[in-house]
Amino acid sequence: MSIQDDIKAAIAKALQDIPCVIGWGAGPEPLRATPLFMRNAADVENFTAGFLAVNNPALYLPSCKGVKTALVVKGCDARSVGQLVAENLVKRDELYLIGYPCSGVIDVDKVAARLEGKCEPGEVTRLREENEDVILDTPGGEVRLAKKDIAADKCARCRYPNAESADVFIGEKRAPVVDQDEYADLADFEKLSLEERKAFWEKELSRCIRCYACRNACPLCVCRDHCVASSREPHWLTQADGVRDKLFFQLIHATHLAGRCTGCGECERACPVGIPVLTLKRAFSRQVEDMFGYMAGIDVNTTPPLLTFRLEEPEIKEREW
Amino acid sequence: MSKITLGYFPGCSGLGTSAEYEKSTRAVCRELGIDLREIPDWNCCGSTPAHTVDPVLSSAFSARVFAQGEQVGITDVITPCPSCLSNLRNALRHMDDELFAARVDALTERPLKQEHSIKSVLQVIVEDIGLDSVKARVRKPLTGLKAVAYYGCLMNRPEKVMRFDDPENPVAMDQVLEVLGAEVLPFPLKVDCCGGSMSIPARRSTPHLAGKILDLAGEMGADVVVVACPLCQMNLDLRQGQSRAAGLKYTLPVPYFTQLMAYAFGLSDADTAFKLLAEDIAPAFTCMSRRSDEIKAEEARKAVLAEEKARAAAEKAAKTQAGTETAAEKQPGGKSRANSASAAGGAA
């Protein structure tokens, strides 16, 4: 709790010079917070960090260009910021980052799974945090859940819980959850045969409603208003309701994110119909890491791998004919 | 010295015509820390005559050898005989082709499951053991022995298959002989034909071909022609009488390089097996020791001379130190010429 107050103090201090600080505030229901744009002391009172601070505030940065903006950031948010800075899409000196040690954030779908048979997550009337647990008030009484069981997948493979690039850091830095991302999340998928994988995507993408929340939730999808998904010049996609167009959109997104994706997972979380779209980006990220030793959003001085090259590529074994 | 363990394929000659090669190879390997594990129940490598008649059958012979090795966990094999080496290696290469391998497997009914390698004893000694290790073993250096190394046609060829040494001017055996202490003469006919393949279809040409090699070696003043191939050895050694009948002027012993290694390592007569050679090697060793004595005497003389020179130099140094004054006096003379030149330039 004291960290929360310390962050509030830091925000209040930042607001003396900076017009707006982006953080999180209470959401429409107990399991969800919402991004909060704080401009005055009253706004700061609504600030909340911690387990519900799911949204990635870096998303809003490109639209804040030219105006000094402060963000409260988790480790993963800071990586998104880092990548935006590395690509010169935002200017670091227009930013003020308030970091704090993140111990993971909630995944409402996982709560839904734990409540299966009891009620829907939308029927939870209160959430209380108690150390490593949360206690939910449901129509059928209190339910206690361990945070680790309902935390987002990305939190279990978190290498950067602390926003290392923050201008001010509130609290004690946490140890990384893991030292190495083994991409264990891809392992199950990769057990599938090629035919099964194709069937998997056909089935999953048949649900897609083409709302493009995945795109709009992505802090690195900076084309947004000019996305090729809805352009006729170039005309990559039709507006038809078919799996091919829907999959192809995901491929556009994934290829555009190759070597840039920081794995914040907002695309997958934003998807209203639960399509595992992060898998595509993670597959690229693993390759990029193996091939070029590059992790997006860590080093702002390294050129992203697809915007540069080496004369000899030791990791690329070309086919001999 | 660290020990290495390798599968060993002696080849048919090793049991007969090249017993001296076989004995000395085993002895030398023992000395160099190579643990030879003979492939159990090995068979013909499939070399002549099989490979001239049926390549699949020939490779099947080889494949069975590897399969026998595989059974007892041997996958890296060495052989002293270049002919065996050639056939075993070619079999492996041909079996890279799946269709060919399938035909071989159909004959052996024992498809190979692992990767196999086959090398010559010479290659292992030069590349894996190293000349330094060989040198360290030498107890009776061959100082004074004039030797030429003769490689024959198979050891390094074809280049793409053998991938060892130069196909036209190999030097591996030369290097071995050099570290043994011998004086190795630059022999141009290292890979000339010994007539081995002609010994059946054109018997009379063999003594001529072998004779030409021996003739040049003799002309160059060699004491021995050192070989690594049982077939070459037979043509050069056993048929030397025939060659002499055809005009060869010299008599030259033709030992295997391993025999000379065994000798230089100070091993027993049983290990060197010189008595199995057709042409006696003793005259060569007589020449060697005579020349060795000469060399020693020469060295001694040189040592005395060097000592005198050093003493003289020391005395001179002492004198110079005493006479720096004199040297210093000489300097201005040289300088003044330069000075006058520049002065003249300045005036102009």
Add this chain to the structure above:
Amino acid sequence: MRIGVFICHCGSNIAGTVDCAAVAAKAATYPDVAYATDIMYACAEPGQDAIIAAIKEHQLSGVVVASCTPRMHEPTFRKTVERAGLNRYMFEMANIREHVSWIGKDIEANTNKAAELVRMAAAKLRLNKELKPKSFPVTKRLLVVGGGVAGIQAALDAADAGLEVILVEKQPTIGGKMAKLDKTFPTVDCSSCILGPRMVDVAQHPNITLYAYSEVESVSGYVGNFDVKIRKKASYVDWVKCTGCGLCTEKCPARKSYDRFNEGVGPTTAIIIPFPQAIPKKASIEREHCRLLTGGKCGVCAKVCPTGAINYAMEDEIIEARVGGIVAATGYDLIDWKIYEEYGGGRYPDVVTSLQYERMLSASGPTGGHIKRPSDGVEPKDVVFIQCVGSRDPSIGRPYCSGFCCMYTAKQAILTKDHIPDSQSYVFYMDIRSPGKGYDEFTRRVQEEYKARYIRGRVSLVYPKGNKLIVRGADTLMGVQVEVEADLVVLAVGAEAASESAKLAEKLRISYDSYGFFMEGHPKLKPVETNTAGVFLAGACQGLKDIPSSVAQGSAAAAKAIGLLSRDMLDSDPQIAFVSANRCVGCGKCIEVCPFKAIQEIDLRGQPKAEVIETVCQGCGLCNATCPQGAIQLSHFTDNQILAEVEALCRF
């Protein structure tokens, strides 16, 4: 849009394996196709006239010609449609010859494939836009790289035509390989007598700036305006002061230096003037041999130099120049013959290369024109020439014929007899290649008149026996093995592209083949052009050739360059990138990847946007493939145009 489709028979080249009428009938059903026909020779005058007539008669607004490769006739047909009043970019080609009729005989499959290629071309054409070139000024200056006979010829021709010429030569003197030759075939003219005056012309020509002992460091820019950096290597001699008196070379104590000009026949000094007729006739110090520069002690040359030209502190100098065109004339090198262990691999002193032999024959060479065995200085009587050493040998990756070895071997055999009348020459050859004016007569003369013994066969071994070299080979005409006892063996060493030609090609952005020879624009029709506009080729760097061919190509390259630089303005290729400013988000990724720095960031009403610098853009399209929102597109190869081709084959 009204598209006309013309399916060319190309005589029987296409019609032999493609049913052209059927393709035309099919094409008539494609979208927007208003007219489709087959035609005997589309590129010939009647064919072009027919296309023009059809454009007018059927009010066509675009044309597809299905014929040979666009690399051949795209410019031809573009001009054709232009003559009919269409924009030249309202034209597409379907390659149904190189990519269809010539690579398979299945008429059904070929016809179907041809029809599909036409469908692709027509689908793309529907999206083509009229493009107009822009003009830019030309720098009327030519860079010639390489001062061999080809480069000299190109430089002189261009300079005579009034162009400023910069000639860059790697060695301290121009003259190249020809300067090393004693005589030339088939006239047995004195090489330096005919080359010397040309070299002097270069030195004296007011339009030529010569940078000897210099190399091209980098090239940027584009046709009409290349920016070149030239590295003038440190010669440690101030060439302004050096008079070429040669005093320094007489006094230099480092007398065992490798003599590059004389191919190592005899040693030379560390400070050298390569040969008496050198241009520029200036001394230079070879650093690795100089006692002062390597050991810090000596300085003799500085002492003896009457003009004080020696400067041991000299450093490389970079010279910058802007030129409108470039001629590459970097010549050839001999292959490394020492890999042939069967010929001694460099171990036997009396086995020499043809170029070394040439220096021995030369009166100005180290032996004063006397043929002497390097081992003992004795005059040889039996000389064996081995041809094709490193030529036509796939085992060393040189399967090609070097072209001139048969001829110079014949010449050397003649000269041998001239020098040593009682000598006998033997020539081992594979085939005699002597097409050329007076060439075959020459090779017969050497056999008939000069009694050289020509033995058709390869040599398997050269080995010393006593003071002779035994040359063992096959006489394939007689079917026997032969052994010749030789006093001297001369290897006709094959040639390969000059050692650093690949590096230069990369700097010039031209292609080279797997042997390092520069690629001409078209093997038949563009023998001196390259695929990079403004870069031309002369001499052996493009492919091995003898002196007259090199000279001819030097003149040809000069003619092309003169033609190019005679214009004040050039048209830029309009197939370049363009930015749709309202779609550009100013992320700068295109700027990051552009190899030509042809994109800049501009401010458009407070928003950063990309903008293409039209004269700099080369039209590679890398930016197009990089831009995530497709805001930057490559004209004539837009995403939609490529997609149209893909969708003509498979759609979704």
Add this chain to the structure above:
Amino acid sequence: MSVLNTKELRIIGFLCNWCSYGGADTAGVGRFTQPTDLRVVRVPCSGRINPLFILKSLLGGADGVLVSGCHPRDCHYAEGNFYARRRLELLKGFLPVLGIDPRRFEYTWVSASEGQRWQHVVEAFTAQIHGLGPARGWPEAPELEILNAVAR
């Protein structure tokens, strides 16, 4: 559309104008016989090839896609193929994620002089695609089915 559907498969090639398209021309000039399946799209440089063209082709029914450019260091535009190499290599590694056999896509370098090599590449790649057989299609929006009848 084609009666040849039984013997041909749909193979699309993206070739750079300067090297590989020239190499294919050289193969033609040399009359180096090749299978007829391949259809070539000419682009200025392998760097022009957006990996999405390849995905579009593969999702749209191509059984194989072959990209060929200038050898590294030999790019007409100096650097295009270096970028292409990275992008195409990543793409190839990514295809299995979609359930597409990565052997359906190859990229290589063929220079304008390498007609024989081009022949070999086309033969080998076509054989490879025939070995894999026709690609299984992706479900189309029902309303678009009408458009596809035209193309194949």
Add this chain to the structure above:
Amino acid sequence: MVMNTDTAQKFVSFEALPAFLAKLAAGATLYAPRRENKAVVYRPWQAGDKVELSLRPTESCKHVVFPRSEELFSFDMGGDPEKPGKAGLTLQEASEPGPAVVFAALSCDARGFLAFDPVYDGCGTGGKAKDTYYLKRREKTTLIVRTCKSSLNTCFCTWVGGSPASSEGADALLTEINGGYLLEAVTDKGASLLASLPAASDEQSAASRAAREQAVQSAPQPPQDMIKAPAALGALFDSAAFWEKQSAHCIYCGACTYLCPTCYCFNITDESNGLKGLRMRSWDNCMSPLFTLETSGHNPRQEKANRLKNRVGHKFSYYPKIHSGRFSCCGCGRCIKSCPSSVDIRKIVLDAIKEAANV
């Protein structure tokens, strides 16, 4: 249309449900909620499918009547092959839609169509310009809705005139009772679907009534001043600051509109290949900047604040003003529940009412 409900109460036991669904599926495409991964979506039902009734559907069932994309007609410009260049044009109408049944939709989903109907029935043209594509499908679709047993945090049907047990807009209503479901027909279409089922007993009818009352009881109470919403939003039309604040965290994806049962906007595009093509319409959404992008390049709603204002304003002000006060919102709360950045339309409306009162 509305018939006497008392006469049409039927019962189907849990065990008999599959057989009943199979019967429905035999005569029409039957859509029922199905769990897929984390979502619940309406899918064509096939024998053996489990109907998901414990979690509420993520999406509305509007796509049954108003497909995400639909062919309007196809065209072929191929002329006479003998006369190339002479363009022909053949138009082909889209094929007739078949009958459809939606089983166990939410009550609010059905009310959503009531916002659609007047728009597509030509209300603005006095009934002249009817959208036959929509109307045909609407006509051929039978909606069976279900009584909600409880309310979610995001539910607010009562704010906009609905109720968890409402059958407005539906053809039949399904209520879970002991041992099975009570089904009551609302329209003739509904009745004919239920005809084969056994009539419900009086106890069953009573249980169903009780369940519905219980549902209504547990529903959230509407705020008093919802009636002020149209005027309040109208008053705030020019209040840029208000809308900027409300829209700050909106990421302007289309999730809210595409999940919404009352959003009916579409876009029309042509897709062609060669000579053939089709004209189709597909969902469009007013949160996208392209929605109002004009050909000139001008965009009246360039800023997301303006777009959010339009969305909220349309639902709670502009539409009700011309449709007798009916909100173009059924209160299903999906836009809140599935919003990636938790934009809460209820809060915006209430804030607007509060803000307007202060103005």
